Amino acid sequence: MLIHLDLEASDPIYNQLKNQIIAGIAKGELVPGERLPSVRALAQDLGINLHTVNKAYQQLKQDGFILIHRQKGVVVQPDGFPEADEEYWQGLQKTLHPLIAEAVCRGIKREEFVDLCSEIFKEFEKQGGK
Amino acid sequence: MLIHLDLEASDPIYNQLKNQIIAGIAKGELVPGERLPSVRALAQDLGINLHTVNKAYQQLKQDGFILIHRQKGVVVQPDGFPEADEEYWQGLQKTLHPLIAEAVCRGIKREEFVDLCSEIFKEFEKQGGK
Amino acid sequence: MLIHLDLEASDPIYNQLKNQIIAGIAKGELVPGERLPSVRALAQDLGINLHTVNKAYQQLKQDGFILIHRQKGVVVQPDGFPEADEEYWQGLQKTLHPLIAEAVCRGIKREEFVDLCSEIFKEFEKQGGK
Amino acid sequence: MLIHLDLEASDPIYNQLKNQIIAGIAKGELVPGERLPSVRALAQDLGINLHTVNKAYQQLKQDGFILIHRQKGVVVQPDGFPEADEEYWQGLQKTLHPLIAEAVCRGIKREEFVDLCSEIFKEFEKQGGK
DNA sequence: GTGGTCTAGACCACC
DNA sequence: GTGGTCTAGACCACA
Numbered sequence: 001m002l003i004h005l006d007l008e009a010s011d012p013i014y015n016q017l018k019n020q021i022i023a024g025i026a027k028g029e030l031v032p033g034e035r036l037p038s039v040r041a042l043a044q045d046l047g048i049n050l051h052t053v054n055k056a057y058q059q060l061k062q063d064g065f066i067l068i069h070r071q072k073g074v075v076v077q078p079d080g081f082p083e084a085d086e087e088y089w090q091g092l093q094k095t096l097h098p099l100i101a102e103a104v105c106r107g108i109k110r111e112e113f114v115d116l117c118s119e120i121f122k123e124f125e126k127q128g129g130k
Numbered sequence: 131m132l133i134h135l136d137l138e139a140s141d142p143i144y145n146q147l148k149n150q151i152i153a154g155i156a157k158g159e160l161v162p163g164e165r166l167p168s169v170r171a172l173a174q175d176l177g178i179n180l181h182t183v184n185k186a187y188q189q190l191k192q193d194g195f196i197l198i199h200r201q202k203g204v205v206v207q208p209d210g211f212p213e214a215d216e217e218y219w220q221g222l223q224k225t226l227h228p229l230i231a232e233a234v235c236r237g238i239k240r241e242e243f244v245d246l247c248s249e250i251f252k253e254f255e256k257q258g259g260k
Numbered sequence: 261m262l263i264h265l266d267l268e269a270s271d272p273i274y275n276q277l278k279n280q281i282i283a284g285i286a287k288g289e290l291v292p293g294e295r296l297p298s299v300r301a302l303a304q305d306l307g308i309n310l311h312t313v314n315k316a317y318q319q320l321k322q323d324g325f326i327l328i329h330r331q332k333g334v335v336v337q338p339d340g341f342p343e344a345d346e347e348y349w350q351g352l353q354k355t356l357h358p359l360i361a362e363a364v365c366r367g368i369k370r371e372e373f374v375d376l377c378s379e380i381f382k383e384f385e386k387q388g389g390k
Numbered sequence: 391m392l393i394h395l396d397l398e399a400s401d402p403i404y405n406q407l408k409n410q411i412i413a414g415i416a417k418g419e420l421v422p423g424e425r426l427p428s429v430r431a432l433a434q435d436l437g438i439n440l441h442t443v444n445k446a447y448q449q450l451k452q453d454g455f456i457l458i459h460r461q462k463g464v465v466v467q468p469d470g471f472p473e474a475d476e477e478y479w480q481g482l483q484k485t486l487h488p489l490i491a492e493a494v495c496r497g498i499k500r501e502e503f504v505d506l507c508s509e510i511f512k513e514f515e516k517q518g519g520k
Numbered sequence: 521g522t523g524g525t526c527t528a529g530a531c532c533a534c535c
Numbered sequence: 536g537t538g539g540t541c542t543a544g545a546c547c548a549c550a
Contacts, residue, residue, distance in 0.1 A: 010548095012525060019228035026234040038537060049527050054538080065235065070397045071438075071535070073537065084236040093246060095229060098149035100250045103222070104156040105195065106214040110251040114244050116223060120230045121240040137330045142549060178331075179550050270533095272540060279488035286494040298522060309542050314523080325495065330550070333522070344496040353506060355489060358409035360510045363482070364416040365455065366474040370511040374504050376483060380490045381500040400539095402534060439535050522549075528542100535537075 001029045005046060013048055017056040022065060025076060026124045033078035036066065131159045135176060143178055147186040152195060155206060156254045163208035166196065261289045265306060273308055277316040282325060285336060286384045293338035296326065391419045395436060403438055407446040412455060415466060416514045423468035426456065 001024045005016050024030040036042070039057060043050040057074060060066045064082035067075050082088075103113055131154045135146050154160040166187075167175065173183045187204060190196045194212035197205050233243055261284045265276050284290040296302070299317060303310040317334060320326045324342035327335050342348075363373055391414045395406050414420040426447075427435065433443045447464060450456045454472035457465050493503055 014525080019231065022235055023228065023231040026231040040537080051528090052526065055525090057538095067398050068538075070399075070403055070537090072397075081235050081237070084233070084238050088236065089246070092229070092233070093250065096247060096250055098153065099222070099225060100247065101149065101153040101156040101254065103214070104251070104254045105152055105211050106218065107211070108214050110248060110255075113251070114247055116219070117226060117230065117244055117247060118240060120223065120226055121234070121243070124231065124234045125240075137332075138327050139330075143330055144549080182550060185549085274540080279491065282495055283488065283491040286491040300522080310523095311543090312541065315540090317523095328523075330522095341495050341497070344493070344498050348496065349506070352489070352493070353510065356507060356510055358413065359482070359485060360507065361409065361413040361416040361514065363474070364511070364514045365412055365471050366478065367471070368474050370508060370515075373511070374507055376479070377486060377490065377504055377507060378500060380483065380486055381494070381503070384491065384494040385500075404534080442535060445534085524548080525546080527545080530542080531540085533537100533539080 003046060005048070007048075014052050014055040014059070017046075017053065018059055021056070021060060023124075025065060025081075027126070028124075030076050032076050032080075034076045035072060036074040036076065038073055133176060135178070144182045144185040144189070147176075147183065148189055151186070151190060153254075155195065155211075160206050162206050162210075164206045165202070166204040166206065168203055263306060265308070267308075274312050274315040274319070277306075277313065278319055281316070281320060283384075285325060285341075287386070288384075290336050292336050292340075294336045295332060296334040296336065298333055393436060395438070404442045404445040404449070407436075407443065408449055411446070411450060413514075415455060415471075420466050422466050422470075424466045425462070426464040426466065428463055 003017065003020050005013055005020075007013065009016065021030065021036070030036070036057075037045065039050050039053045043053045046053070057066065057068070061068055065077055067077055069075050100113065133147065133150050135143055137143065139146065151160065151166070160166070166172070169180060169183045169187060173180045176183070187196065187198065191198050195207055197207055199205065230243065263277065263280050265273055267273065269276065281290065281296070290296070296317075297305065299310050299313045303313045306313070317326065317328070321328055325337055327337055329335050360373065393407065393410050395403055397403065399406065411420065411426070420426070426432070429440060429443045429447060433440045436443070447456065447458065451458050455467055457467055459465065490503065
């Protein structure tokens with residue numbers, strides 16, 4: 001799985017890394033139980049500090065996306081991912097709200113916005129083949 | 131128009147302020163040409179720092195949502211808001227991508243996600259005319 | 261409130277710090293809403309690195325014992341502490357189990373063990389006066 | 391006697407192993423003089439590293455719970471277990487202190503805590519004779 | 521001045 | 536070899 005980081009972006013590196021791993025899982029490129037590179041290996045691979053990788057891993061572990069296994073190292077959570085509870089929905093709503101407010105101001109219609117979302121969803125629904 | 135700030139949130143105050151003003155515009159609570167409170171007045175009203183209000187206003191001006199007249203004070207952009215250009219769409223896509231990736235991992239279906247978006251859109255469409 | 265760290269102990273410094281702050285809260289020495297020193301100030305005070313203090317603070321925040329307020333800085337959670345949910349009870353049971361197993365082997369009676377616990381509890385029940 | 395290890399836990403494997411053997415002794419499932427599996431046999435049985443089992447055994451020997459004979463193999467200490475000296479009590483107190491502090495913060499009453507301890511004790515008192 | 525992020529290098533516990 | 540901890544110094548966003 002390819003990971004591309006933009007070291008100039010305002011989005012922190014550890015967050016970009018975290019997001020790309022989640023995207024990898026969503027796309028099915030990373031399957032539950034699969035092993036991820038060690039912090040050191042990934043850090044060297046990406047040319048970043050090991051602590052930055054570690055921070056991403058710690059948050060993914062905290063969020064229930066990966067496990068840190070004594071023997072197997074870091075692996076994608078094999079026992080199902082955390083459900084979308086009420087708290088998550090509220091957070092999502094809070095995140096989308098300002099996004100949509102600005103979109104409305106810029107004259108974007110509901111259909112256009114929804115189409116964009118659907119397009120992004122499609123990217124993750126190819127899971128049959130891969 | 132009521133503004134509510136969460137001083138404990140990780141989202142910076144100036145950004146919350148900016149978002150709420152944009153939401154006010156999207157809802158039609160703030161109409162083009164309408165005058166906004168001065169930096170000083172708003173800062174005192176909200177009990178926050180002058181610089182914080184100023185930063186929000188500067189960014190809103192930069193994004194084309196308000197005008198800052200030396201005499202008339204601060205007014206909502208009367209000559210139409212900036213359009214959604216290609217750059218904006220790309221930014222929106224980049225923002226939505228990780229959000230949707232996580233939603234997919236948590237088992238949320240496209241339809242559920244779109245429904246949430248539509249519900250938020252409704253909040254901004256109650257205004258009849260505008 | 262006095263904080264004493266044992267830099268030689270196997271228990272990580274950030275954990276000692278975390279525990280002492282929790283103890284301070286339990287004793288009533290730190291009251292909800294009270295301000296804690298900044299990471300830098302406390303780090304210098306204790307002669308340790310600011311990241312170590314930060315780690316303790318982050319975990320306390322994560323566990324709901326403190327808030328990191330935009331203006332007031334770091335404060336003891338004013339809106340009530342996290343409840344003891346099922347998960348917490350299970351964790352506590354898991355922690356106590358091996359402790360009690362060893363105590364049994366060493367011939368300690370239930371009464372003796374419970375007395376020790378009660379004595380420790382007393383330390384936190386002085387809250388009327390302070 | 392069944393041993394269950396959680397390879398994902400933060401508690402090191404050797405420690406889990408050690409604790410479960412102590413628990414086995416406390417419950418009377420392992421009686422003084424009884425032979426334990428060899429390092430090699432147990433490691434293979436549990437699917438873990440030789441060194442891990444060895445470390446657990448060494449610590450148990452150090453703490454006086456087992457003997458390691460070059461010929462008879464590994465046996466549960468037949469001549470009585472180490473007493474609970476002053477040092478042990480102090481260590482126990484130090485371990486319980488932060489546990490109880492957190493419990494107090496979470497609103498747990500002394501009685502509830504003591505009840506939990508008593509319940510765990512019961513688990514070890516089913517043995518009639520010992 | 522605050523906390524947040526990133527880098528770099530070191531030591532240790534664990535396996 | 537792995538991850539966990541600690542230190543140190545730097546820069547930036549925020550208020």
